[in-house]
Amino acid sequence: MCISRCGCLATVEDGKLVRVSADHDHPTGRAICVKAKTAPQLVTHPDRLTRPLLRTRPKGDPDPGWRPIDWNEALSLAGERLRAAGPESTAFAVTTPSGTAVADSFDWILRLVHIWGSPNLVFATENCNWHRDFSPSLTWGRSFGMPDYARTKTILLWGSNPAATWLAHAERIRAAQRRGANLIVVDPRRSGLASHADIWLAVKPGSDAALALGLIHLMLTKGGVDLDFLRLHSDAFSPCPDGECSVLERLTEHAAQWPPGRVASVTGVSEELLYRTATMIAEAKPVSLYTWAGTCQQQQATVTARCISLFYALTGSLGQPGGNRWFAKPRLNDIAAFDQVAPHLRDRTLGIKERPLGPPSRGWITTRDLFRTIVSEQPYPIRALVAFGGNFIVSKPATQYAEAALAKLDFFIQSELFETPSARWADLLLPAASCWERQGLQAGFFVDEAAEAHVQLRRALVRPPGDARSDTAIVFDLARVLGLSEDFFNGDQEAGLAHILAPSGLSVEALRSHERGLTATNLDVKGQLPVITLWSKALARLGEDALPIWEPPASPPEFPFLLTSGKTVPYCHSQFHQIETLRKLEPEPVAELAPDVAAARKVRPGDTIVIRTAVGEVYFRATINSGLSAGTIWAHYGWWRADQNINYNAVMDGECFDVVSGSNALRGIACDLTKRELLAT
Numbered sequence: 063m064c065i066s067r068c069g070c071l072a073t074v075e076d077g078k079l080v081r082v083s084a085d086h087d088h089p090t091g092r093a094i095c096v097k098a099k100t101a102p103q104l105v106t107h108p109d110r111l112t113r114p115l116l117r118t119r120p121k122g123d124p125d126p127g128w129r130p131i132d133w134n135e136a137l138s139l140a141g142e143r144l145r146a147a148g149p150e151s152t153a154f155a156v157t158t159p160s161g162t163a164v165a166d167s168f169d170w171i172l173r174l175v176h177i178w179g180s181p182n183l184v185f186a187t188e189n190c191n192w193h194r195d196f197s198p199s200l201t202w203g204r205s206f207g208m209p210d211y212a213r214t215k216t217i218l219l220w221g222s223n224p225a226a227t228w229l230a231h232a233e234r235i236r237a238a239q240r241r242g243a244n245l246i247v248v249d250p251r252r253s254g255l256a257s258h259a260d261i262w263l264a265v266k267p268g269s270d271a272a273l274a275l276g277l278i279h280l281m282l283t284k285g286g287v288d289l290d291f292l293r294l295h296s297d298a299f300s301p302c303p304d305g306e307c308s309v310l311e312r313l314t315e316h317a318a319q320w321p322p323g324r325v326a327s328v329t330g331v332s333e334e335l336l337y338r339t340a341t342m343i344a345e346a347k348p349v350s351l352y353t354w355a356g357t358c359q360q361q362q363a364t365v366t367a368r369c370i371s372l373f374y375a376l377t378g379s380l381g382q383p384g385g386n387r388w389f390a391k392p393r394l395n396d397i398a399a400f401d402q403v404a405p406h407l408r409d410r411t412l413g414i415k416e417r418p419l420g421p422p423s424r425g426w427i428t429t430r431d432l433f434r435t436i437v438s439e440q441p442y443p444i445r446a447l448v449a450f451g452g453n454f455i456v457s458k459p460a461t462q463y464a465e466a467a468l469a470k471l472d473f474f475i476q477s478e479l480f481e482t483p484s485a486r487w488a489d490l491l492l493p494a495a496s497c498w499e500r501q502g503l504q505a506g507f508f509v510d511e512a513a514e515a516h517v518q519l520r521r522a523l524v525r526p527p528g529d530a531r532s533d534t535a536i537v538f539d540l541a542r543v544l545g546l547s548e549d550f551f552n553g554d555q556e557a558g559l560a561h562i563l564a565p566s567g568l569s570v571e572a573l574r575s576h577e578r579g580l581t582a583t584n585l586d587v588k589g590q591l592p593v594i595t596l597w598s599k600a601l602a603r604l605g606e607d608a609l610p611i612w613e614p615p616a617s618p619p620e621f622p623f624l625l626t627s628g629k630t631v632p633y634c635h636s637q638f639h640q641i642e643t644l645r646k647l648e649p650e651p652v653a654e655l656a657p658d659v660a661a662a663r664k665v666r667p668g669d670t671i672v673i674r675t676a677v678g679e680v681y682f683r684a685t686i687n688s689g690l691s692a693g694t695i696w697a698h699y700g701w702w703r704a705d706q707n708i709n710y711n712a713v714m715d716g717e718c719f720d721v722v723s724g725s726n727a728l729r730g731i732a733c734d735l736t737k738r739e740l741l742a743t
């Protein structure tokens with residue numbers, strides 16, 4: 063159900079899923095979380111969608127007046143309306159494969175988008191994985207990769223909390239620690255592994271770039287830079303395009319603007335801890351690093367990713383045993399068909415001119431661009447939207463055009479498990495099978511070499527509720543009504559699966575008879591380490607800084623505190639709030655206040671508070687957390703309610719985003735708060 067892809071055992075009795083437990087023999091099966099344990103409640107939940115539903119009442123009406131229809135009617139209507147809109151005027155959307163099991167169908171969805179020829183897919187990427195998977199390629203042509211936990215000496219967990227978000231990953235870190243590896247955690251909140259870390263750097267939310275620049279400065283002046291590595295693998299000793307020196311000398315000059323005193327005052331991390339960190343990194347190599355949502359949801363996320371990449375390149379551990387590596391993945395046939403997108407089609411992707419190095423380069427767009435285009439019909443009209451899950455009304459920041467755009471769409475189709483605030487705008491709501499009710503192929507389980515070579519074909523364990531079907535089936539259905547069956551194995555999903563697996567050395571039959579999965583014999587080995595470009599020519603060509611310059615954000619006096627967020631164990635974003643057991647664990651949205659914040663506003667634990675940003679107000683139950691950096695508020699997101707704003711993202715400014723990637727400022731947001739009464743529940 064999320065990126066952790068925890069190996070588990072499901073017990074089915076009389077056709078009912080009764081229990082889910084950890085499968086200790088699986089590479090990611092050492093533990094499972096409460097979400098998996100309560101899956102039986104998800105499968106049988108009375109609110110699950112069971113029939114295709116057609117809207118009968120106007121958009122914006124709180125009651126869409128759903129009329130159940132059968133699949134034949136739903137699909138012929140879908141075909142008719144999508145053909146009328148045409149591929150350019152139809153946008154697609156998909157929920158996150160990192161926080162759902164839509165990964166089962168993701169490549170098929172991409173194939174539909176690409177083969178039919180829509181330029182636009184709304185995706186969470188700019189706020190999720192872009193800066194882990196794509197921004198580092200500005201520095202070394204690849205993603206951050208995965209720490210080689212089995213061999214590493216020092217682990218830097220930088221804005222990622224796998225104890226709550228990725229158990230298989232957290233487990234590898236604990237094992238490395240037991241073996242003697244050091245752990246350094248950079249996080250404004252002492253949570254999960256931060257409590258077991260050798261060093262916890264409690265950065266002020268949003269100030270990570272300054273910390274990285276400060277570490278670069280210390281390494282370049284006090285030692286810890288691997289010069290031999292840089293000589294071999296980087297442009298460090300090449301002449302710098304903008305000066306009479308080498309790139310490394312230029313970087314040294316550049317980072318000198320961040321001496322420890324300045325870093326301490328901007329990040330809140332003491333000079334002493336900075337020195338200790340730099341020393342540990344210099345003395346206990348190889349170093350590995352993992353960063354995710356904590357550094358990706360910032361207004362200067364690309365600069366931040368660049369700073370962290372440069373810092374990491376200096377350690378000399380990139381691509382080395384015990385450093386970050388790109389484990390070999392099972393070799394598969396690609397069906398996503400990115401290569402079938404004609405260049406002129408990509409030129410039509412919304413945002414491509416403004417952000418050519420960002421997600422639009424892969425056809426991935428923001429809701430902001432989508433909504434504005436629907437309303438303005440510029441640069442061309444968008445009339446239809448087809449979404450596979452996703453709850454963008456809650457998961458993306460506020461944009462002024464959302465309601466007008468959703469009301470204006472001619473035809474909006476969404477496949478979903480539940481009716482959500484986003485689904486309520488649909489014209490046609492299609493019932494999706496959950497991962498327990500459909501087949502799914504997972505090729506690669508990420509966390510180490512063996513796990514990444516592991517391939518598993520999960521069978522449908524129970525029947526879906528009512529007429530619900532898998533997103534893959536829905537893609538094949540839509541392909542048929544759009545006349546694309548030839549590109550979809552003539553409607554034969556099994557033939558598609560066999561095609562995907564063909565190069566892996568594993569057959570569908572072999573996987574079916576080994577339900578725990580098999581190790582692929584044919585792997586795609588990533589070859590040599592690419593050349594590291596400390597000096598980014600790609601950014602310079604765009605008029606951006608070739609060495610990352612980070613500007614501390616404005617701190618308006620009326621908003622003295624910094625708001626940030628993160629995931630909690632019971633939920634994935636806006637999901638699972640319907641599940642009773644999970645709801646009991648976390649019955650309402652909570653804002654954790656650093657003690658100084660609580661004292662300044664005289665808030666006591668249990669008080670209801672309203673947090674105000676430049677954009678609006680949002681209500682929370684307050685708690686006090688002494689493990690937060692000073693001045694910080696750490697709040698839950700993913701909540702919604704009709705009569706009172708409890709949605710964190712409704713007070714995020716959708717117009718405030720990273721110029722290169724479009725990543726929204728969702729963390730480190732200037733705010734204030736007061737005590738207030740929550741409307742009775």
Ligand SMILES: Nc1nc2c(c(=O)[nH]1)N[C@H]1C(S)=C(S)[C@@H](COP(=O)(O)OP(=O)(O)OC[C@H]3O[C@@H](n4cnc5c(=O)[nH]c(N)nc54)[C@H](O)[C@@H]3O)O[C@H]1N2
Nearest residue numbers: 157158162186190450451452453457477478494635636699
């Ligand atoms: N403030 C703040 N906002 C955030 C974040 C944050 O940390 N702070 N995190 C961001 C991140 S990292 C991400 S990835 C995005 C996620 O944003 P979204 O992708 O919008 O994720 P969810 O809100 O979880 O909505 C997922 C929806 O998809 C449905 N669904 C689940 N599985 C399936 C399936 O297999 N098929 C179909 N058809 N539907 C399915 C669920 O029922 C649910 O309604 O949110 C982002 N928003």
Ligand SMILES: Nc1nc2c(c(=O)[nH]1)N[C@H]1C(S)=C(S)[C@@H](COP(=O)(O)OP(=O)(O)OC[C@H]3O[C@@H](n4cnc5c(=O)[nH]c(N)nc54)[C@H](O)[C@@H]3O)O[C@H]1N2
Nearest residue numbers: 160161221222223227267268354355356628629633634635
């Ligand atoms: N339980 C659960 N698991 C999930 C998900 C979920 O919603 N729930 N979602 C899945 C998805 S889509 C994703 S992307 C991953 C994300 O996985 P993580 O990256 O682990 O996710 P977060 O908890 O959003 O953020 C990580 C940490 O960033 C910290 N943080 C907040 N602001 C800042 C900051 O300014 N700087 C730094 N350095 N740290 C900061 C938070 O305190 C948090 O501990 O999790 C996946 N797994």
Ligand SMILES: [Mo]
Nearest residue numbers: 158160161190
């Ligand atoms: Mo995500």
